[in-house]
Amino acid sequence: MATRNRTILFRKYRDTLQTVGSPTSNGVRTDKTASQKALNWQLHLCFTPMLPVLMPLSVLKNPPLPGIPYCVASELNRSGAVALGLPPEWVDLSEDVPSNVQRAHAKMAELKKAHAKALMPSFGDGKEDQQRIETLTHEITDLIRRSERKLQRLAAAGPSKDSNVRKNVQHSLASELQSLSMELRKKQSAYLKRLRQQEEGPNGVDFEMNIQGSRSQAEDDDLDDTAFNEHQLTRIKKSEALTTEREQEIQQSVNELAQIMKDLSVLVIDQGTIVDRIDHNIQSVAATVEEGLKQLQKAERTQKHGGMVKCATVLIIMCFIMLVLLFLKEIFF
Amino acid sequence: MVLVTLVRDYINRMLQDISGMKVLILDSQTVSIVSVVYSQSDLLKKEVFLVELMDSISKSKESMSHLKAVYFLRPTSENIQLLRRQLANPRFGEYHLFFSNILKDTQIHILADSDEHEAVQQVQEFYADFVAVDPCHFTLNIFSNHLYMLPVAMDPSNLQHYCDRIVDGISAVFLALKRRPIIRYQRTSDIAKRIAQESGKLMYQQESGLFDFRRAEISPLLLVLDRRDDPVTPLLNQWTYQAMVHELLGIQDNKVDLRTIGSIPKDQQEVVLSSEQDAFFKANMYENFGDIGMNIKKMVDEFQQIAKSNQNIQTVEDMAKFVDNYPEYRKMHGNVSKHVTLVTEMSKIVEERKLMLVSQTEQELACNGGQGAAFEAVTNLLNNDNVSDIDRLRLVMLYALRYEKESPVQLMQLFNKLAAKSAKYKPGLVQFLLKQAGVDKRTGDLYGNRDLLNIARNMARGLKGVENVYTQHQPLLFQTMESISKGRLRDVDYPYVGNHYQQARPQDVVIFIVGGTTYEEARSVALLNSTNSGIRFILGGTAILNSKRFLKDLEEAHRQIRSSSTGV
Numbered sequence: 001m002a003t004r005n006r007t008i009l010f011r012k013y014r015d016t017l018q019t020v021g022s023p024t025s026n027g028v029r030t031d032k033t034a035s036q037k038a039l040n041w042q043l044h045l046c047f048t049p050m051l052p053v054l055m056p057l058s059v060l061k062n063p064p065l066p067g068i069p070y071c072v073a074s075e076l077n078r079s080g081a082v083a084l085g086l087p088p089e090w091v092d093l094s095e096d097v098p099s100n101v102q103r104a105h106a107k108m109a110e111l112k113k114a115h116a117k118a119l120m121p122s123f124g125d126g127k128e129d130q131q132r133i134e135t136l137t138h139e140i141t142d143l144i145r146r147s148e149r150k151l152q153r154l155a156a157a158g159p160s161k162d163s164n165v166r167k168n169v170q171h172s173l174a175s176e177l178q179s180l181s182m183e184l185r186k187k188q189s190a191y192l193k194r195l196r197q198q199e200e201g202p203n204g205v206d207f208e209m210n211i212q213g214s215r216s217q218a219e220d221d222d223l224d225d226t227a228f229n230e231h232q233l234t235r236i237k238k239s240e241a242l243t244t245e246r247e248q249e250i251q252q253s254v255n256e257l258a259q260i261m262k263d264l265s266v267l268v269i270d271q272g273t274i275v276d277r278i279d280h281n282i283q284s285v286a287a288t289v290e291e292g293l294k295q296l297q298k299a300e301r302t303q304k305h306g307g308m309v310k311c312a313t314v315l316i317i318m319c320f321i322m323l324v325l326l327f328l329k330e331i332f333f
Numbered sequence: 334m335v336l337v338t339l340v341r342d343y344i345n346r347m348l349q350d351i352s353g354m355k356v357l358i359l360d361s362q363t364v365s366i367v368s369v370v371y372s373q374s375d376l377l378k379k380e381v382f383l384v385e386l387m388d389s390i391s392k393s394k395e396s397m398s399h400l401k402a403v404y405f406l407r408p409t410s411e412n413i414q415l416l417r418r419q420l421a422n423p424r425f426g427e428y429h430l431f432f433s434n435i436l437k438d439t440q441i442h443i444l445a446d447s448d449e450h451e452a453v454q455q456v457q458e459f460y461a462d463f464v465a466v467d468p469c470h471f472t473l474n475i476f477s478n479h480l481y482m483l484p485v486a487m488d489p490s491n492l493q494h495y496c497d498r499i500v501d502g503i504s505a506v507f508l509a510l511k512r513r514p515i516i517r518y519q520r521t522s523d524i525a526k527r528i529a530q531e532s533g534k535l536m537y538q539q540e541s542g543l544f545d546f547r548r549a550e551i552s553p554l555l556l557v558l559d560r561r562d563d564p565v566t567p568l569l570n571q572w573t574y575q576a577m578v579h580e581l582l583g584i585q586d587n588k589v590d591l592r593t594i595g596s597i598p599k600d601q602q603e604v605v606l607s608s609e610q611d612a613f614f615k616a617n618m619y620e621n622f623g624d625i626g627m628n629i630k631k632m633v634d635e636f637q638q639i640a641k642s643n644q645n646i647q648t649v650e651d652m653a654k655f656v657d658n659y660p661e662y663r664k665m666h667g668n669v670s671k672h673v674t675l676v677t678e679m680s681k682i683v684e685e686r687k688l689m690l691v692s693q694t695e696q697e698l699a700c701n702g703g704q705g706a707a708f709e710a711v712t713n714l715l716n717n718d719n720v721s722d723i724d725r726l727r728l729v730m731l732y733a734l735r736y737e738k739e740s741p742v743q744l745m746q747l748f749n750k751l752a753a754k755s756a757k758y759k760p761g762l763v764q765f766l767l768k769q770a771g772v773d774k775r776t777g778d779l780y781g782n783r784d785l786l787n788i789a790r791n792m793a794r795g796l797k798g799v800e801n802v803y804t805q806h807q808p809l810l811f812q813t814m815e816s817i818s819k820g821r822l823r824d825v826d827y828p829y830v831g832n833h834y835q836q837a838r839p840q841d842v843v844i845f846i847v848g849g850t851t852y853e854e855a856r857s858v859a860l861l862n863s864t865n866s867g868i869r870f871i872l873g874g875t876a877i878l879n880s881k882r883f884l885k886d887l888e889e890a891h892r893q894i895r896s897s898s899t900g901v
Contacts, residue, residue, distance in 0.1 A: 002508040003346070004458040004543065006441060013445035014453075085398030087354070164398060165354075165382045172377035178660075185657065190652075215418055258656045271611040273667055274603045274673060277588065278384055280377065286389065287865040 021279075058152045090166060093150055097173045098105060104140050104180055108187070111136045115191045119198060132248065137188070137253050144181050148260055151177070181257050194251050199243050336465035336871065337609055339509040340370045343461040347403060347431050348379040350757070356425065358390055360412055360796045361561045363405050363433060365464050365474055365538055365586045367421045369607070387415055394424075401427040407462065408432045413440050417447040419874055428453045433462040434501045452771050462505035463873065466587055467608055470855040471873040473502040474586075481524050481560070482890035483850045493506045493861055499875060503555065503845055504544075506873065507536070513544045514555040514843065516830040517822070521776045522559035524847055529557045529590035534831040539793070554817070556827065560848025560878075561770035563809040565699050565734060567851050567883035568727050571693040572803045574625050575618040576852035578606065578675060580879045581682045584852075594678060613668060615818060619856045621804050622679075629672050636669045672701055690714070691724045698731040699806045708743050715750050716748060718820070722755040724766050726762070727880055731874040733763050735780060737772055776826050777809045810872075811857045817842055818868050843871045850874035 114136060118129035154170050274280050304308070344367060348355065357376065359367060364386065376384065387406065402425035406412045420428065430444070430453060441456065463471040478496045480488065507514055513536055518529035532555065536544045560567070582589050585609045592595050608615040611633060615623055646652050655662075655709065683689065694710045696778045697703075711732050711863045714720050729751045733744060752758055781790065820838050829835075845852075849870055858872045876882065 001342055002460060002511050002543070002546075006436060006456040006458060007454075009438075010441055010445050010453065010456040014448055014451070017442075017446050018449075082793075085396075087399035091354075091399070110383065129580075162383075162395075165397075165400070168373075168377055170381040171374075172380075175374065175377075180656070189657075258652075263658075270373075272605065272607075272664065274605050276372040276374055277368050277605060278371065278373055279364050279586065280588075280603065281373055282386055283362065284386055321533075327820055332563075 012244075088162070090154060093154060094166075094173065096168050097147045097150055097177070100143050101176055101180060106142045107136055107140050107143070108180075112187065113141065114331065115187065119194055130325070134249060136252075137184075140184055141253055141256055144177060144257070144260055146156055147173075147177055148263060149267070177260075185254060185257050188250055188254060192247065195246070196243070199239065335468040336463070336471050336506075336509075337370050337468050340366065340461045340463075341856055343459045343509070344371050344405075347429075347459060348376075349380060351401055351403065351427075351429060354664070355381045356385065356397070356747060357381045358385050358387060358402060358406075360387040360406045362407050362474070363392075366403065366433070366461055368466055369466055369587050370609075373608070374500075376724040380638070387412060387833050389801055390419070390424075396424045398424070398426045403429045403431065405431045405433065405459070408434050408436045408440060408761070410440075410883060413607065415441055417443060420444065420447045420452060421449065423450050423452040430456045430842065431459045432457070434458065434460060434505055437764070446759075450782055459507040460508040464586065466877070467859070469869070470850070471502075471506065472877050473498060473729075473875050475499075475875040477889075478849060478882075479886040479889040479893075480884065483893060484522070489684060489895070495532060495875075496528055497813070499528050499664050500844070501849065502873070503532050503843075504535055504540075506871070507553075507555070508543070508554070508744050510841070511546050512553050512841065513537075514545060514553045515833050515835050515839070516539070516555045517827045518830065519559050519562060519776050520826055520828055521774060522561070522847070524545065525557040525559045528845075528847060529555075529830045532557075535776045536869070537833075547716050551840055553843065554732070554835065554839040555688045556813075556842065556844045557816070558810075558813070558844060558846045560586050560846055560883075561872075562775050562780060564766065564883075565779060566729065566772040566806075566808040566810075566853055567849070567878040568730055568880050569695050569699060569853070570688055570727075570880070571853055572622045572692070572801075573619050573741045573853070573856055574614075574622070575606070577622060577679060579852050579877065581679050582675070583879065583881075584877070585855055589675065591674070591678065597674060597678075598670075600667075601670055602675045604675070606675075611668065613672060619860065621801060625676065629676055632669055633673065639665070645667075662779055673682075686721050687717075687719050687801075688724075690717075691720060691728065694728060695731055695835060696802060696805055698728070701901070703735050704739050707736065708731070708747075711747060712750070715754060720737055722757060723880070723884070725751055726758060727882065730766055731873065732765055733767055734770070736804055737767055745871060759888060759891070761895075762887060762891055765894075766887060769887075769890075777813065779809055806853075808851070808854045808857055810846075810854045811861070812840075813844070814857070814870055818866055827888060838868065840867065841869050841871070843873065846874040848874070848886070849876040849878040 114129060114133050118133060151170055151173055154166055227264065337687075348357075354472060357367075373384075375541070377675065387404075404416070404417070414431070436456075436458060444453070444456070464474055465471050475495065477491070477495070477496055481490050483492070485492060491673060516529050516533050516536075518525040520526075571577045575584070578584055578589060582594075583589065587604055589604050590602075591604065593600045604609070604613055608618055615862060618626070619627055643655055643662065646655055691714060694707075694714055697710065698707055711728050714728055715725055729747050737745065748763060751763070752760055813822070813833065818838070844858075855872055860869045862870055878886075
């Protein structure tokens with residue numbers, strides 16, 4: 001596809017117009033541009049050494065453009081070149097969520113390794129592996145829940161100037177969180193399935209061997225048989241109890257995640273529907289603003305002509321009249 | 334490369350090199366251009382957290398200097414003026430300006446002059462100046478489309494704007510494709526000739542450096558046609574999905590607005606019909622109404638099965654599976670409701686207006702002969718009170734276009750009956766149509782009765798019988814495309830611009846119809862492209878017509894000519 005870059009030509013025109021001073025504008029502008037440049041240069045010198053200390057986290061993410069000073073005060077904006085200003089505070093809030101997502105991804109990788117290790121046949125009881133898996137799962141679920149709460153807080157503060165931007169940031173972060181929680185659920189259910197298969201496997205093998213054993217010894221003592229059977233039964237019962245316990249824990253985290261997913265699905269935009277269209281969103285913004293204005297006007301009108309106001313005034317006046325009558329009664333009688 | 338992919342690539346390139354939170358500012362035309370190819374969720378992935386229109390942003394005063402502004406505008410003088418004011422008081426941190434077509438030097442001067450704060454970081458031309466509704470179909474969404482029917486002397490400045498917009502759109506298509514075409518036009522149409530010559534001047538003389546691409550392969554062909562060469566196609570009622578929805582309900586920028594029709598649930602009042610995003614629509618957009626009904630029934634049955642299994646949740650595993658598949662389920666539910674709503678509405682309209690009956694006669698008028706039978710059928714339908722006014726008007730127009738020269742007495746009778754029956758009929762409209770698009774004005778062989786080969790072909794078709802009476806019409810464009818692929822497009826009828834001649838068969842052909850295209854023609858193009866004949870056709874127009882829009886253009890042009898003649 002063909003494109004054409006006109007920036008060089010544009011800059012050439014801009015520089016010639018600013019140094020020479022365009023014939024159409026007044027001469028005051030040329031002075032301003034010269035002082036503008038001097039001010040820029042001074043500020044750049046003053047502020048650059050302090051930059052690493054003063055810059056907030058969000059600004060560090062976008063590296064500063066060379067030659068443009070980072071400024072906090074708006075006076076600089078008026079006189080100097082426009083600089084990329086500091087974002088409002090809610091951006092910090094929203095920046096926490098992506099960092100949480102990153103941490104969750106790292107932990108998921110660890111969880112995957114722990115799952116694989118726990119599924120490998122081992123001689124020991126595997127209790128430390130189970131503990132590790134549990135803690136990792138809890139941490140990830142915790143991260144997701146915290147991010148979700150932060151996301152809700154993002155919308156909490158009422159209608160402001162940049163409410164659209166906040167809403168859109170919310171949407172994009174919500175879809176990221178949803179995909180993360182779905183990944184976690186898939187991993188968990190796969191692990192659970194394989195775990196169950198494995199439990200049946202060794203149990204089945206044990207059972208079979210024991211059956212064989214018991215059958216071979218069937219010709220021997222009957223007492224030995226029953227003893228083996230009992231021993232067998234208790235072991236089966238114990239392992240069953242363990243599995244059910246583990247299952248319960250995993251199901252609990254699954255349920256938690258399901259709840260989070262349900263909440264998030266309200267925030268996420270369905271792809272391919274009318275809500276996902278840019279022109280629809282632009283129009284609906286205009287429409288809701290108009291609607292809001294109409295509602296406000298209606299509310300104002302009803303309040304002014306409100307029957308409530310009239311009643312209240314009438315009652316107060318009646319109260320005063322009664323008070324006056326009471327005083328009069330006291331005085332004259 | 335496909336048109337939708339081209340525009341998407343342009344937008345991707347705009348957004349990818351700029352890091353951080355961005356705001357995208359569009360004007361009323363580029364909003365359509367971007368909305369049909371890019372979704373809101375795609376924008377969010379690219380960190381564009383706010384989208385604004387140029388007019389509304391000039392009214393607000395708040396400063397958001399932590400955002401970087403990406404402007405994507407058409408290079409019109411109004412936009413440049415608005416931009417000037419905004420650059421004088423910049424609200425955003427950085428300004429990246431992208432224009433959808435060639436900027437004039439004066440415009441760059443004006444912008445450079447107003448950029449006192451040096452907020453502008455780049456100024457680029459990204460040639461996405463057309464609305465890519467389907468992979469091989471684009472439109473320019475021109476509002477006052479009737480201008481092509483007016484004589485040149487009537488409104489020269491508006492006509493110049495109109496032609497400029499068309500030339501801009503066509504050159505943007507070729508710049509996006511990175512090719513420079515050989516240009517041919519329809520001889521009998523003045524406006525087609527004008528546009529072809531102006532495009533040629535632009536591509537070969539004024540901006541020849543910009544258009545100078547490697548010419549290793551065969552040059553593509555640009556063919557500029559006039560809508561009036563085939564006035565029948567926009568007047569016919571359609572029975573294939575996409576064309577039918579546009580004819581009965583109206584599609585604008587791939588959206589269907591159902592708000593005017595009552596009793597529709599809130600979330601279905603505006604729906605999106607895009608072949609890129611909806612797999613069912615992509616598979617069925619060119620199928621006829623009967624087949625669509627069956628396919629929708631199949632889809633509904635599948636969906637009901639899944640819904641039933643979802644209700645039957647017994648174990649925790651089932652619950653887990655349900656939650657896993659919930660997003661898919663919700664999407665499918667939305668899609669099924671959308672198509673069912675559309676088909677229901679269309680069936681209602683077909684029933685109300687008795688379109689099966691009307692359309693049968695229309696197709697007969699468009700395809701087969703027999704003047705006597707046609708006259709009788711049209712008279713019967715005119716007498717039928719259930720037929721709506723617009724359908725009566727269409728029938729008389731179709732009859733007039735075909736049997737213009739035969740039996741003028743009967744034609745007069747039909748005109749009178751039409752005027753008597755339809756209260757809102759503006760007298761002289763049909764005659765106006767004949768003046769614009771009558772037999773003397775047309776180049777192509779619309780009814781296949783000009784040369785012996787076509788007559789023979791028609792007779793053979795009549796004897797063989799047709800598969801479906803309602804879809805037997807084939808637009809004239811189909812024959813034109815066939816001639817191009819056989820290399821038999823006559824030089825006499827479609828002369829070349831300049832002295833560049835086509836040596837061999839072209840491999841890419843862009844056909845532009847001044848006055849608008851129809852979805853029926855887009856369907857022919859798509860079906861021909863899918864046969865892999867070695868040639869790829871792309872269709873474009875000034876608007877996408879249905880019978881209502883075409884009649885509106887006719888009426889508007891008729892009114893203007895009448896008022897100017899009475900005034901003068």
